[in-house]
Amino acid sequence: MKNKLGVKLPDHIDGIGKILPYKGPFARVRGLKKEGLTTTGVKMRASLPGKKKVFKDLKKVIELSGLKDGGTISFHHHLRNGDFLLMNVMKVIDEMGFKDLTLFPSSLTSAHQGIVDYVRKGVVKKIYTSGLRGELGKFISKGNMEIPVVIRSHGGRARAIKSGDVKIDVAFIGAPSSDREGNLNGVRGPSACGSLGYAMVDAEYADCVVAVTDHLVDYPNTPISIPQYQVDYIVLTDKLGNPDKIGSGSTRLTTNPVDHIIAEKAAKLIFNSGYFGNGMTFQTGAGGASLAVAKYVADIMEAKGVVGSYAIGGISSYIVDIYKRGLFKKMFDVQSFDKGVVSSLLNNEDHLEISADFYANPFNSGAIINNLDVVVLAAYEIDTDFNVNVLVDSHGYAQGASGGHSDTSAAAKLTVIVAPSFRARIPTLVDRVNTIITPGETVDILVTERGIAVNPKRKDLLENFKGKGLNIIDICDLKKKVDKITLKPRMVEFGDKICGLIEYRDGTIIDTIDQVIE
Amino acid sequence: MKISKKSSAGSLESSDLMVYLEPMDTIKVEAVSSVSTSQHQKEIEALVKKELKKAGISGAYVKVQDNGALNLTIKARLKTAISRGIE
Numbered sequence: 001m002k003n004k005l006g007v008k009l010p011d012h013i014d015g016i017g018k019i020l021p022y023k024g025p026f027a028r029v030r031g032l033k034k035e036g037l038t039t040t041g042v043k044m045r046a047s048l049p050g051k052k053k054v055f056k057d058l059k060k061v062i063e064l065s066g067l068k069d070g071g072t073i074s075f076h077h078h079l080r081n082g083d084f085l086l087m088n089v090m091k092v093i094d095e096m097g098f099k100d101l102t103l104f105p106s107s108l109t110s111a112h113q114g115i116v117d118y119v120r121k122g123v124v125k126k127i128y129t130s131g132l133r134g135e136l137g138k139f140i141s142k143g144n145m146e147i148p149v150v151i152r153s154h155g156g157r158a159r160a161i162k163s164g165d166v167k168i169d170v171a172f173i174g175a176p177s178s179d180r181e182g183n184l185n186g187v188r189g190p191s192a193c194g195s196l197g198y199a200m201v202d203a204e205y206a207d208c209v210v211a212v213t214d215h216l217v218d219y220p221n222t223p224i225s226i227p228q229y230q231v232d233y234i235v236l237t238d239k240l241g242n243p244d245k246i247g248s249g250s251t252r253l254t255t256n257p258v259d260h261i262i263a264e265k266a267a268k269l270i271f272n273s274g275y276f277g278n279g280m281t282f283q284t285g286a287g288g289a290s291l292a293v294a295k296y297v298a299d300i301m302e303a304k305g306v307v308g309s310y311a312i313g314g315i316s317s318y319i320v321d322i323y324k325r326g327l328f329k330k331m332f333d334v335q336s337f338d339k340g341v342v343s344s345l346l347n348n349e350d351h352l353e354i355s356a357d358f359y360a361n362p363f364n365s366g367a368i369i370n371n372l373d374v375v376v377l378a379a380y381e382i383d384t385d386f387n388v389n390v391l392v393d394s395h396g397y398a399q400g401a402s403g404g405h406s407d408t409s410a411a412a413k414l415t416v417i418v419a420p421s422f423r424a425r426i427p428t429l430v431d432r433v434n435t436i437i438t439p440g441e442t443v444d445i446l447v448t449e450r451g452i453a454v455n456p457k458r459k460d461l462l463e464n465f466k467g468k469g470l471n472i473i474d475i476c477d478l479k480k481k482v483d484k485i486t487l488k489p490r491m492v493e494f495g496d497k498i499c500g501l502i503e504y505r506d507g508t509i510i511d512t513i514d515q516v517i518e
Numbered sequence: 519m520k521i522s523k524k525s526s527a528g529s530l531e532s533s534d535l536m537v538y539l540e541p542m543d544t545i546k547v548e549a550v551s552s553v554s555t556s557q558h559q560k561e562i563e564a565l566v567k568k569e570l571k572k573a574g575i576s577g578a579y580v581k582v583q584d585n586g587a588l589n590l591t592i593k594a595r596l597k598t599a600i601s602r603g604i605e
Contacts, residue, residue, distance in 0.1 A: 485588060
């Protein structure tokens, strides 16, 4: 069969099950009532008064957790490149001789390359994640896994857990602070990472929750991000991670002049879009041009005396600074993008920690992004139908992450993609992106340093931009302009094997990761 | 005119290139690129030969390490390397 975007898909994949084809950004949301789904039950646990929860030995706790071969274990990636927990747990799990596990982290970073060995050894059979990087991404793109990896957005992951599509047997939660009963938060302790937004969903729906902490405090530990009644065991460890490696410098404002040109243009567009004004809601990415857009939008807001309602997403120190200038009333934080955000989340009552379910799940009674006015996002590749790829690099390898890209672009009233028209002579604008993460029908504007393209279905925007001195051109003309100075990208040779499935936020399959032939 | 001493220009940043020049009686150009095809490497070699001719250089061994530079960048780096390589 083929999905709405013409991607060929099998009806069924062994180890994955029935494949639902993508039919449009809200097709399944509209029809969900008819499907009559219910959220699945979580194993009931009972606890006698005075039960001891704190252990020193992770192995002992994994035994008590009831984990079996073929089970599903989950992790969260708030410590990003500084995370020690996932690899430490995998080492013990390997020593205990487990096989055929499904690894279900909220995402994988450069700290997790060692997973390759556990796949080779048969400890890990399936991987469900948002991102893949480094050697692990190459390993998977070369077709080394028997069962395709499933890539989900942050909202889609929350949906998959809540709907029972993925049943977590044991959730491992890196807890920067915990008390003896398992009240957890991410804002205290030497490994403080800020929000625990992704882990909150795992804690609610896993059959067994293991919190691992390097900072056990007196009872009760507050604020309570994850409550004790969801936590079965607490394991003490020496060091959970290195919070200096959360941001890896990405949240400092770019000094690249091309990024600034793009950002300034994007801010001017947002100002003229019809969505700029008091009470506006806003999200931007943490890197490169996207974060720079926040700077220019904030400057216009200040000059015009405009105060927004909320900023949301991964919250970086830069967004906290904009809030402190009085330009937004609240911040919703599913993931703190650098160590500097932690004290704001702890001390500032307008800075609110939210779960991934609350943030972006399409299958609940209203995620926060459903009220998002403007989102600014990046792209590795974008095509003339406005489809965006943020996962697969120009060599064909999975080296990125789905993140909240497709969630926010579907929900926001205005989705702006900011990207240089080429990187190292490889064009960003192509006829068809390698792998679709975000469908073009949910993208409104592409801003490059060489011109701005508006999705032709947004006639209202084109009307608003008339006579504003904005260099708006047809996306095909922009592509021709860029093609004159760039190279034909290296043609990557793909095999027939499906190495990964890109699951859209509603659980349908939008595209595949194809096998790279070297 | 011939290149009389070793010289270089550029960087290995993305979208830039390194040009290395060495004295030689004739012209020899070798280009490698981290981002593109062998076809493009031949194009870089042709561009370099053309620019050497324009500059009146009849003797040079040129090595190019490309990291996705535009043609104008290639020309500019080569020009600087030539000025450093002639007495």
